Amino acid sequence: MPPKSNPVARFNEVLFFLVLVFGILYVAKSFLIPVAIGGMMAMLLVPLCRRLEKWKIPRGFSAIICVLLLLLLLLGVCYLLINQVVALGKDLPMIGAKLNEMLNSGHDYISEHFQLPVDQQKAYLQNQITGLTNLAGKFVGDIFRSLLSLLVHLLIIFAYTALLLIYRRRIKNFVLDLVRRYAGRTSLDEAHDVVRKTTDVASAYLAGVCMVALIFSVINTIGLAIIGIENALFFGMMVAFINIIPYIGSVAGSSIVILYTFITRDTLVTPIIVALFFIVMQQIDSYILTPKITGGKIALNALATLMALLLGNLVWGVAGMILFVPFLGVTKVIFDHVESLKPFGTLIGDRDAKSKAEKKPAIR
Template identity: 30%
Template sequence: MADSTNKKPYSYELAASLLSMVLIIAVLYFLQSVLVPLMFSILIAISLFPVARFLEKYNFHRALSSIIAVILSIVVISGLIWFIIHQVIVIGHNGADLQNKFMTIFNTIQQWITVRFGVEPGEITEKVKELSNEALSHAGTYLSAAFGSVGGILAGVVIVPLFSFFLLYYRDFFREFFFHAFKGTPQSKVHETLNKIYTVVQSYLLGLVTVMAIVAVLNTVGLMVLGVQYAWFFGTLASLLMLLPYIGIAIGSILPALFALATKDSYWYAIGVVAWFQVVQFLEGNLITPNIVGGKVSINPLMAVIAILLGGMLFGLAGLILALPLTAVIKVLFDAIPSMKAFGFLIGEPEKYHLKKHSTMVLIKRWQLKDKLKEKNDDAH
C-alpha cells in the first residue's frame, strides 16, 4: 500500500524527465569541446571492443590488448587519409588541363545564356565573381564552425585515441559506476540496458562499415563502366561521406560528375554519374542497409532526419555524424524509463499494422477504443 500511495503521478515523472533532458542538452552544448571527442571515443571504443576481447582470449594483458586495438584503428584511419591525400595530389598534376576544360565549359554555358536570355557575358562574369567572393569570404567561418580550430583538431588527434584506450581498459570500472549511480533501479535492468546500448551501437557501427564497403564497390563499378578516371578514389570518397546520413552519397556524386564533365567529350557522362549514384543511394536505403542492420537500430526516417538537423545545430559537422548513434542510444534509454517509453516508441520504426490499408481499425481494436466509445455513447443517452 505504501508503494501505491507514494507513487508520483505520471505527469510529474514526465515533466521531471523532460526537464532533465533539457538540462542535459544544455550541458552538452556548453561542454561540447570535451564531450564531442569523448562521444567519438566511446563509439571507437565500442567498435574496438571485439578486437580487445579477442586478444585477451589469447592471454594478452588488458592494457596491451587495448593499446593494440587503438593502434590498429589509427593505422586504418591513417591509411584512408593517406589514400585520399595521395589521390588528390595525383589528380592535381592535371590541374591546368582541368582548369582549361572548365573554362571552355563555362564559356559555352555563358554563350548559351546570352543567346537564350539576352544577358551580356560581362554581367554573368561579374555575378559569378560576386558570388565567388561572397562564398570565399564566408569559407573561413564555415570551415571553422565545421572543423574547429587547428589546435582543436590536433588536440582531438591526441585526445580521442587516449580516451578510447582508457574506455577499453576501464570498461568494467565504468560499468560498475552505473550500478552505483542507479541504485534505486534493479541492477539486472541496468545491466540489460547497458548491454542493449552496446548491441545497438555495435550493430550501427559494424553495419555502417559494411554498407560503406558495399557502396564503395558499387560506386566504383559504375564509374568504371562509365570510363571515369580514378574510379576507386571517387567511389570510396562518396562511400565515406555516408557518415553524413541521407545526404552523403548525393554530395559524393558532385565531384565525379564535375570530373566527368571536365574530362569527357559529352555531358551525358556527368548525368550518368549522378544517375548511378542516385540508384546506389536508393539501393542502400531500401535494400542494403535494412538487410544488414535489420531491426537492431530501429529509428524511423522522420525522427532520423530531425535528429540529424538537431545534431547539426548542436555540434555542427560532428553532430551530423553523431546524430544517429546518439538517437539509437537515447531510444534504448527511453524504452528503459517508464515515463519516457512513449517517446521511445515515437523514435522507433512503425509496426506492419501501422502501414496497412485498414490500420485505423486495427489501432482502434488494439486499444479497445470501440468498446470505450460505445460505453461513452450509451452513457450520453
C-alpha cells in the same frame, strides 16, 4: 494523500532540463567531442577486445592492441586519400580551362538569344560567385577545422578509447550501483540487460556503418573505373565515407562526382551515366545493404534520424551529424526499458509498438 503535481511545473522542469543538457553539450563541446568519439570507438572495439581477452591476453594489452590496429587502419586510409588528392591536383589546370570555356560559351549563348551584354553577365555572375564562394568557404572551413581538431585531439581520442576499454567493467559496475541505490535490487537484472544492449547496439551499428562504407568504397571504385572516371579510387572512397551521414551524405557525395564529370567531359552522356549509377547504388543502399547490415541494430525512424542529424549539426557541427544518430539509438534502448519513458521509445522507433508480455519488470 500526496499533493498532485502541477503539469505546467513539470513541463517547465523538463524544458529547463533539456535546455541545460544541450547548453552544456554546446559549451563543453571541445571537451565532450573527444570523449564521445573515444566512447564510440571503444564500443566498436569491444567485441575484438573480448576475443583477445578470451585468448588469455591481459585486458590492458588487449585494449592497446585494438587501438593500435584501428590506428594503422586509419593511417592506411589517410595515405590512400592523400595520394589520390595529389593526383587530383594535377587535373586542376585542365578543370579551370574547361570552366572558362563553358562560361564563355554560356555568355555567347545568352548574349545572342537574350540580347544581354557580356559585361552585365560577368558582373552578375561575379556577384553570385562571390556569395557562393563565401558560403562554400564557410562550409569547407568548418569541415577543415573539424578535421584539424580531430587530428590535434587524435592522441587524446585514442587514449580515451584505450582507457574506456580497460575500465569498462568499472563503468558498468558504477551504473549498476546507481540503479541498486535509486531503483532497488529488483531492477538490477533489467539494468544489466540495458547496459549490455546499449553496448551491443552501438557496437553493431558502428561496425555495420563501417562495413557498408567498405562495401561501397569497393563497388563505387569499380563502377567509376568501368565508366572511365579518372581518380576513381578517390571518388569511390569519398562518396562511401560521406555516405556515413544518413540521407544527406549520399546526395552530397554523388553530386560532387557528377559535377566533376560534367566539367571534365565534353559530352553529357558520362555525367548521366554517373548519375544513374549513383541512383542505383542509393537504392541498393536504402533497400538492401543498410536494412540488412545496420537497419535492425538501431531501429530509428526517418524523422527521428533527420532531427538527430540537424540537432547534431547545430550543437557539435560535423561530428554531431555522425555521433548523434548512434547516441539516439542508445537512448532508445534506455527508453524501451524504463516504464515511464516507453512512449518516447515508441515515438522515435522505426516500427509500431507491438503488445508483448513482459518477461522482466521495467526499470521505474
